[in-house]
Amino acid sequence: MESENKYLSAILPLKKREETQNRWLFHRLNTLLPALMKKHKVDMWITAGREYNEDPVLKSLYPTSVDGSRRLTILVFYLDQEHLKKWVLHPNPNFEPFYERAWNPEECDQWECLKRLVDEHNPDTIALNYSSTFAAADGLSHSCYQQLSMLLDEHSHKFVSAQHVIVDWLSIRTTKELVAYPAIAELGRMIAEEALSRRVIHPGITTTEDVVDWIRQRVLDAGMETSFYPTVDLQRKGSVMDRLEGEIIRFGDIVHLDFGIRYLGLATDTQQLAYVLHPGEEEAPEGLQSALQTALRFEDIITGEMKVGRTGNEVFHRAMKKAREEEIEAMLYSHPLGNHCHEAGAIIGLYDQQNDIPIKGDLPLTANTCYALEFNIQQYIPEWDQVIPIYLEEPVAFIQHRLEYMAKRQIAYYLI
Known part of the structure; x- marks a missing residue:
């Protein structure tokens, strides 16, 4: 409360x-x-x-x-x-x-x-x-x-x-907006954190659709709107699908939330992860934690390559090259944020086009712009004996040419 x-x-x-x-x-x-x-x-x-x-x-x-x-x-x-x-x-x-x-x-x-x-x-x-x-x-x-x-x-x-x-x-924010935007992004993250908790999710009872319904109602009751229709899906041991939807959430699942709000005319976009503890468990299995750390390493690579003046295509190729050098199996598809969730401006890869993006990818990253840093990695999980994806997305901003996270960065699973 x-x-x-x-x-x-x-x-x-x-x-x-x-x-x-x-x-x-x-x-x-x-x-x-x-x-x-x-x-x-x-x-x-x-x-x-x-x-x-x-x-x-x-x-x-x-x-x-x-x-x-x-x-x-x-x-x-x-x-x-x-x-x-x-x-x-x-x-x-x-x-x-x-x-x-x-x-x-x-x-x-x-x-x-x-x-x-x-x-x-x-x-x-x-x-x-x-x-x-x-x-x-x-x-x-x-x-x-x-x-x-x-x-x-x-x-x-x-x-x-x-x-x-x-x-x-549409893409450039003034100093007044940049002061407020991080608070808006953090507001969206806090709603996501509550959604990925025992306040909302009861293993064996709650479905992924129930969580989506709760989020939409919570945002509406708060007098705001979602910036797109939220999705909740699962990574599950033994599943042949890597994004299960419409399922009851079980012990041992990774719950993946893709969600954003629109508030004061500005949109957010974030993806957050939770792990549902088995009875007696106190943390996620080591393999899952290792996969998350790999994702965070790739996130660091991306932020290190995002520089004002570089084109979206340049950032994409530099980040993916470093990922390959570190043997990280990754996909990168980041986009600007602003009045729209997928704002106009330089894009860095597309989910279905992991290569140069004509025109939009040729645009340079500009100062005082905001991005949804969106990507995934795949890694083998020994405890599950399978490869799974880790999807993450964080809102970031160029503030005085320096890239900063606009909300509290997720560095560990939320535990349910």
Whole structure:
């Protein structure tokens, strides 16, 4: 009960959450976004979305009191040398003071207002949200693109993809967010720890699905949401499957949890492990402990290779090379964290592609970004006379170019 109260008491009431997120947004719009548009040589960025079919990046640009596009919403960003002008073409007053309302419905429609802004400022480049590589940067609908092409026909040769601005906007965290993100990651870890305990799991009775249901209800009751549908599976002595699901949890099982929360607009993603003690046992068998230590060694290898400026592919190959040299049978598939669980940005391997990843893997790791350090190793367990996988995942962050764990690192099994 004490641990429960500890993490539940840290969850802010709704009004405080909104105030926090709005402070972060105001800071991001006025500090981060101008730097990103300058970095990627974008003069103007236009983002448009219609009600119930919003461009996915719009949610990251809205203050908390704006929950949707309401017919049509157009945001326009214009970098005038060092100063960023931010316009909204929508009558909702809640967009202020984040954006200047530039549209008067009594004078013209939104598209005519947009054309006037573009004509007046005559930018050299106009970034639009289309991309064949990054899903979050591909949110401009076909009809909106057609409308923009017709409306801005004399400017259409200036159209460029906004994907590089969007990737950085979604993946880079400001200093204010980096202060809070570790607490969010630790909150997710503490929920996972409670789920992998006798408070929830009763060997011989509780199923893996029961644990999933408990986690989802716990997160919902706390006024949050999971960042993806959690999974709970088992490694079991004698099993031909390495991830048993829908099973009753038994003595001697390894319980593997893959889980994350979304809180204050930021997602977490972690994988944690527990061992179910046989009656009379006080710790996991030596073979299982040795396998976990091998996994932690590979984790150290990965963190040692994750450097700002290296591409995801470079990190992947360097880490896997060292694993082979140490005879560690490993797979590596880490991804950025941010507004989305699988955030845009440099990826380090994929579960089903253990090699170079075109484009996404060629991106460099950047400062002030966060990652789900995700991987597995396989090792022979003498007590089980079989090879089993050890799946782990930890949220980490580049803070002042130094990679740090955002939550308490798991270095031993939770014991049930």
